[in-house]
Amino acid sequence: MKSNIAKIKSKYNAGMELIEKFKFEFERVGGVFIKTSHKKVLDDISNIITIENVNQIFVEKFENEIDEVLKNLPVSQIITQPHSVEQLASVDASITGCDFLIAETGTIVFTHKENRFKSSLLLPRIHIVIADTKKFCPTFEEFFTKIDKNFDSIFMVTGPSRTADIEKVIVLGVHGPQKIYLLLIS
Amino acid sequence: MKIGLFIPCYIDQLYPEVGLATVKILKRFGINFEYPIEQTCCGQPAFNTGYWKEAKILAEKFIQIFSNFDYIVSPSGSCVSMIKIFYPKIILTEDLQDISKKSLELTEFLVKVMNIDSTGAEFDHTVTYHDSCHALRELGIKTEPRILLRNVKKLKLIEMENPEDCCGFGGTFSVKFPEISSDMAKYKVNYILNSGAEFVTSTDQSCLMQIDSYARKNNLNIKTIHIAQILSNF
Amino acid sequence: MNYIPSKFRNNAVKALLNVNLRKNLTRAISHTLSKRVEVVSELPDWENLRQKAHEIKKHTIENLAYYLDLFEERATKNGVKIFRAKDSIEAKNYVLQIARKINARLCVKSKSMVTEEIGLREFLEENGIETVETDLGEFIVQLAGEMPSHITAPAMHKSRDEIGKLFSEKLGVKFTNEPEKLTNIAREFLRHKFLNADLGISGANFLIAETGSIVIVENEGNAGLSTTIPKVHIAITGIEKVIPRLSDLTVFFKILGRSATAQRFTSYVSIINSPKKNKPDSPEEIYVILLDNGRTNLLKSERLKQALYCIKCGACMLTCPVYQRVGGHTYGSIYPGPIGSVLTPAQLGLRDALLLPFASSLCGKCFEICPVKIEIHHLLLQLRAQAVDLGFASWLEKLIFKLWFIVMRNYKLYTSASKFLRYLLKLGIKPKVKSWSKERIFPELAPKSFKEIWRNQKT
Numbered sequence: 011m012k013s014n015i016a017k018i019k020s021k022y023n024a025g026m027e028l029i030e031k032f033k034f035e036f037e038r039v040g041g042v043f044i045k046t047s048h049k050k051v052l053d054d055i056s057n058i059i060t061i062e063n064v065n066q067i068f069v070e071k072f073e074n075e076i077d078e079v080l081k082n083l084p085v086s087q088i089i090t091q092p093h094s095v096e097q098l099a100s101v102d103a104s105i106t107g108c109d110f111l112i113a114e115t116g117t118i119v120f121t122h123k124e125n126r127f128k129s130s131l132l133l134p135r136i137h138i139v140i141a142d143t144k145k146f147c148p149t150f151e152e153f154f155t156k157i158d159k160n161f162d163s164i165f166m167v168t169g170p171s172r173t174a175d176i177e178k179v180i181v182l183g184v185h186g187p188q189k190i191y192l193l194l195i196s
Numbered sequence: 197m198k199i200g201l202f203i204p205c206y207i208d209q210l211y212p213e214v215g216l217a218t219v220k221i222l223k224r225f226g227i228n229f230e231y232p233i234e235q236t237c238c239g240q241p242a243f244n245t246g247y248w249k250e251a252k253i254l255a256e257k258f259i260q261i262f263s264n265f266d267y268i269v270s271p272s273g274s275c276v277s278m279i280k281i282f283y284p285k286i287i288l289t290e291d292l293q294d295i296s297k298k299s300l301e302l303t304e305f306l307v308k309v310m311n312i313d314s315t316g317a318e319f320d321h322t323v324t325y326h327d328s329c330h331a332l333r334e335l336g337i338k339t340e341p342r343i344l345l346r347n348v349k350k351l352k353l354i355e356m357e358n359p360e361d362c363c364g365f366g367g368t369f370s371v372k373f374p375e376i377s378s379d380m381a382k383y384k385v386n387y388i389l390n391s392g393a394e395f396v397t398s399t400d401q402s403c404l405m406q407i408d409s410y411a412r413k414n415n416l417n418i419k420t421i422h423i424a425q426i427l428s429n430f
Numbered sequence: 431m432n433y434i435p436s437k438f439r440n441n442a443v444k445a446l447l448n449v450n451l452r453k454n455l456t457r458a459i460s461h462t463l464s465k466r467v468e469v470v471s472e473l474p475d476w477e478n479l480r481q482k483a484h485e486i487k488k489h490t491i492e493n494l495a496y497y498l499d500l501f502e503e504r505a506t507k508n509g510v511k512i513f514r515a516k517d518s519i520e521a522k523n524y525v526l527q528i529a530r531k532i533n534a535r536l537c538v539k540s541k542s543m544v545t546e547e548i549g550l551r552e553f554l555e556e557n558g559i560e561t562v563e564t565d566l567g568e569f570i571v572q573l574a575g576e577m578p579s580h581i582t583a584p585a586m587h588k589s590r591d592e593i594g595k596l597f598s599e600k601l602g603v604k605f606t607n608e609p610e611k612l613t614n615i616a617r618e619f620l621r622h623k624f625l626n627a628d629l630g631i632s633g634a635n636f637l638i639a640e641t642g643s644i645v646i647v648e649n650e651g652n653a654g655l656s657t658t659i660p661k662v663h664i665a666i667t668g669i670e671k672v673i674p675r676l677s678d679l680t681v682f683f684k685i686l687g688r689s690a691t692a693q694r695f696t697s698y699v700s701i702i703n704s705p706k707k708n709k710p711d712s713p714e715e716i717y718v719i720l721l722d723n724g725r726t727n728l729l730k731s732e733r734l735k736q737a738l739y740c741i742k743c744g745a746c747m748l749t750c751p752v753y754q755r756v757g758g759h760t761y762g763s764i765y766p767g768p769i770g771s772v773l774t775p776a777q778l779g780l781r782d783a784l785l786l787p788f789a790s791s792l793c794g795k796c797f798e799i800c801p802v803k804i805e806i807h808h809l810l811l812q813l814r815a816q817a818v819d820l821g822f823a824s825w826l827e828k829l830i831f832k833l834w835f836i837v838m839r840n841y842k843l844y845t846s847a848s849k850f851l852r853y854l855l856k857l858g859i860k861p862k863v864k865s866w867s868k869e870r871i872f873p874e875l876a877p878k879s880f881k882e883i884w885r886n887q888k889t
C-alpha cells in the first residue's frame with residue numbers, strides 16, 4: 011500500500027502534463043480515456059457501440075463539424091431532440107460534449123446549455139464524452155476563478171455512478187452510467 | 197529552577213509506588229523539586245462529570261499551591277491535561293496562561309526541558325507502550341516516553357497493534373457505561389496479549405488500572421507497570 | 431429495541447451482544463477507515479486544509495445572519511424561492527403546501543439527514559404522497575422500516591444476506607445476496623419512480639451565499655436525477671450549510687469525500703442556481719427550506735456553536751470506539767456518534783438526551799479525525815456541565831461529589847479521610863462500585879498513601 015502511494019506522489023512531482031494527469035485520475039476512478047482525432051472519432055465511437063451493444067443513442071448538438079460526423083453512427087436510432095425524459099431513459103448510450111476537464115481529480119464539468127439535457131448525462135448506461143484539448147483546467151481553484159458566476163447550473167462528473175452501500179462492495183452504475191468514456195480530440 | 201511535584205490523588209491513594217518512582221528519578225538528576233503537602237486533586241473527576249463549579253474551586257486552590265514554581269511536573273498525562281487544557285475552560289483569567297505552559301507530564305519534562313533521553317535504568321523485559329488518550333491527543337506526547345523506554349538497558353520495546361486505541365476508562369464513563377468501557381478494555385487487552393510483551397506501560401496509571409482490573413478479573417496474564425517505575429529502575 | 435436517547439445504555443448492552451451487528455459494523459468501518467488513511471496521506475497539506483475549512487466555517491457561523499440574508503437575496507434573484515422554517519412542523523407543512531399545490535402523488539427523495547431529522551418521509555406518506563428514498567442505502571433502510579445507522583452509510587449495519595432477504599420479501603424478487611444484482615434490482619425499481627415523480631426532494635451539502643447556489647455532492651446519481659426530472663425541486667437544509675464563496679468549495683471538495691467515504695472525490699456534484707422553463711428535464715420551480723430546529727440554540731453558546739461547523743461527513747462516528755461497538759441505532763437519535771451527542775441535545779433538549787454527552791470516554795479521536803476541527807470531545811464536556819447546572823444529575827451522584835469536594839478542598843480532611851478509609855479496610859469494610867465490578871476488579875487502597883510515606887521519610 012505504502013509504495014503505491016509513494017509512486018503516485020512521485021508521478022505528480024515529475025510534473026505530469028495536464029492531459030496525463032487528467033487521464034491518470036480519470037482512469038483511476040474507472041473512466042475510459044481514448045485519444046482520438048477528427049478523422050478517427052467516428053471509428054472509435056463505432057467501436058464502443060459494438061463493444062457495448064448499443065442500439066439507440068442520444069447525441070447532443072455540438073454546433074460544429076462533429077454533428078455531421080455523428081450522423082453516420084451505426085445504430086438503429088439516433089435521438090437529437092428529446093421530447094421527454096422517457097426518451098432519454100430508453101436509450102443505451104449518450105454522446106455529449108463538456109465544458110471543462112479538471113485535471114487534479116479527473117472531473118468532467120458540464121454547464122447548463124440550451125441543447126444540453128442533464129438527464130442524458132445520467133440515465134443511459136453508457137456515457138460518451140467528446141472533448142478537445144482546450145477544455146483542460148489544472149485545479150478547481152483555477153476553475154472557480156475562470157467561470158462566469160452567472161451560470162444556471164453546473165454538473166460535475168468524476169467516473170461512473172457508484173455505490174458501496176452493501177458491505178462496502180463497490181458496484182458501478184447505480185442510477186447513473188456504468189461506464190463513461192472520454193474521447194479527446196487532438 | 198524550582199519544580200513543583202504533583203502526585204495526583206489516585207496515585208497518592210492507590211499507587212504510591214508511582215509517586216516514589218517519580219521522586220527517585222528527579223533525585224537522580226539532582227532536580228530541585230518540592231512536594232507541596234497541601235495538594236489533593238486537580239479536580240478532573242468533578243470536571244469530567246460536569247461539576248465545574250467544584251472543579252473550578254479546586255483548580256484555583258491548585259494554582260495557588262503551585263504558583264511559585266517554574267514547572268509543575270506530574271507522572272500523569274491525564275492530570276496534566278486537566279491543568280494545561282481544561283483549567284482555561286473553567287478559569288478565565290490571565291495568569292492561567294502561565295500555568296498551562298508550566299505544567300508538564302514527567303516524560304515530556306525529562307526529554308524536552310531536561311534534555312534527558314536516558315534515565316540510566318535497566319529493565320530486562322519486553323514492554324509494550326499504551327498511548328493514553330490524554331497524553332497523546334491533548335498533550336501531543338508520543339515520542340518522549342518511547343525515547344526514554346528505548347534507552348532503558350535490556351528493555352525491548354514492542355509496539356502493539358493500535359497502541360493509540362482508548363483503554364475504555366474515561367473516568368465517569370467507566371462507571372456510567374461499564375459494559376462499553378469493559379468491552380474497550382477487552383480489545384486493548386487483546387492487543388497487549390498479542391504483542392507478546394511481558395509488561396504494558398503508560399504515562400497514565402488510570403489506563404493501567406483499567407487494563408489491570410479487566411485482566412485480573414478475567415485471569416489474563418498481563419502485567420502493568422507505570423513508566424516512572426521502569427525509568428527509575430536503576 | 432427502543433430507539434430513544436434515554437435508552438442508550440440498554441440498547442448498548444444489547445448491541446454489544448449482537449454478534450451479527452458487530453461483524454457488520456466492523457467490516458464496514460475498518461474498510462472505510464483504512465482506505466481513508468490512504469487517500470488522506472496522499473495530501474501533504476491535510477492539516478492545512480482542515481484548518482482552512484475550520485476557518486471558513488468559523489467565519490460563516492460568526493456572521494451567519496449576514497450570509498443567510500445574502501444567500502436569500504441572490505437565490506431569490508435566480509428565481510429560487512426561500513423559506514425559513516423555525517422547526518420541523520413549519521418545514522413539513524411548507525413542503526406539504528407545495529405538494530398539494532402541484533397535486534403531487536409521487537415524490538423521489540435523495541439522501542438528506544435534515545429530512546430524517548424532521549421526519550418528512552413519514553409525514554408525506556401519512557398525507558397520501560408516496561415518498562421513495564432513492565439512495566441505495568436509504569432505500570434499504572426504508573424497506574426495512576428502520577432509521578439510517580450512519581449519516582453517510584445508512585445501511586452499514588446490514589449484511590448482504592440480510593439485504594437479500596429484505597429485497598425478496600418486500601419487492602417480491604428472487605433471493606440473491608450479490609451486491610451487483612441487488613443494486614440492479616434497486617435501479618430498476620427506482621428508475622420507474624424517477625420517471626413518474628412529480629416532486630423531488632433533496633438536502634444540500636453547501637449553500638453558496640455569493641451566487642445563491644445549492645450544492646449537492648453524491649455518488650450514485652440519484653440526487654442528480656431527483657433534482658432534474660420532477661417539475662418541482664425542494665432542497666431542505668440546515669441554516670449552517672451556507673458558505674460565503676463558490677471558491678470555498680475547493681477546500682471542501684478535498685476534505686468531504688475523503689472524510690465521508692474515503693474517496694478522493696465523489697462521482698457527482700450538482701451546483702444548482704436557477705429553475706428552467708420549457709425543458710423536458712429541468713425543474714420549473716425550485717424551493718430552498720432553511721431549517722433552524724434548535725440550531726440557533728447552539729449559536730447562542732460561544733463554545734457549542736462550533737458544532738454548526740459540521741459538514742456531516744460521519745468520520746467522527748466511524749472512528750469513535752463507542753460507536754464502533756454499538757452502532758448508530760443505539761443512540762436513538764437522528765445524528766448518532768460523537769457529533770450526534772452534541773446536536774441531539776440542541777434539538778430535543780438536554781433532558782431527553784441526557785445520557786449522550788456522557789457516552790464517551792473522551793478519547794479525542796473524533797476531534798483528531800474531524801475535517802473541520804470541531805473539538806467534539808470538549809463540547810461533550812461542556813454539555814455535561816450544563817446537565818449538572820440544570821440539576822439533571824441523580825441525588826446519589828450529587829451527594830458523592832458533594833462529599834468528595836468537601837474532602838478534596840481541605841488537605842487535612844483529605845489526610846484524615848485517607849486514614850479513616852484505611853481503618854475501615856482493616857475492619858474488612860471495602861468500598862464497592864457495583865457497575866465496575868462485573869467485568870473488572872475494583873482497585874484497592876495502598877496500605878500507605880504517598881503522602882504518608884513522604885511525611886514519614888521527611889521526619
Ligand code: SF4
Pocket residue numbers: 689739740741742743744745746747769796799800801802803804806
Ligand atoms: S463533527 Fe466533524 S467528523 Fe463528525 S460528522 Fe461533523 S464534520 Fe464530520
